[in-house]
Amino acid sequence: MAAIKHLLIVNSSPEKIYSAITTKEGAANWWTEQTEIGNKVGDINIFDFGDRYHNEMKISKLIPNKQVEWECLEGDKEWIGTKLIFEIEEKDEGSVLKFTHGNWREETDFFASCNYHWGYYMRSLKIYCETGKGTPFQNE
């Protein structure tokens, strides 16, 4: 199956990055303000993008300050069944974030468009963790 993979340096602590991914305040600052986020495995996160996309993601793994996994239950038909994995590794000066959006059935044009947009939002996540101000969907 196809996967989108991004790796980036974030000059911030693993705790800050983990919080940005697992809290409503965090996700609202780098991805979308229209967010509801649970706090345990099995909970359903909601990420809305105006009228364009409604995503429901089941939390399938939470390892504090190290790893977060979601499974997409609702969203664009190409996203349903895909997995989103965030892996955080502490480094001497900051952290490495590995993001994988896997289990795509095909590398379509939408896959390539999402890859481009993930680059944008990974940078938003980085800048939010480093400066306190990201560029979520509502500010794009």
Place this chain on the structure above:
Amino acid sequence: MAAIKHLLIVNSSPEKIYSAITTKEGAANWWTEQTEIGNKVGDINIFDFGDRYHNEMKISKLIPNKQVEWECLEGDKEWIGTKLIFEIEEKDEGSVLKFTHGNWREETDFFASCNYHWGYYMRSLKIYCETGKGTPFQNE
């Protein structure tokens, strides 16, 4: 073989996008200021990034306002032999740009890091074509 694929909307003409990819002035404004660019198939383009990377790309295809292909002859060892393809399609209001960096031997951490950075530079290319001001390496 593995490939990085990005697809994005650029609110600009195919001519402007083609020029941004095939001229020194263009590439200097979205990718790197340390650039030499040829104007015919078989010419060698040079893209330097300070002391970090020295890339030599042979121009392997030029279809004005539609397609550009380069083959990497010198650069990071994982880049040598890879192909970079830019495809431009005119749309009602602007253009679609499809970028493929293909022929990678493996999906390594460097592949994922380059994918992240290509997202950044594709956005720089888009913003440069739309506003006249991109974010090349020297301004990152």
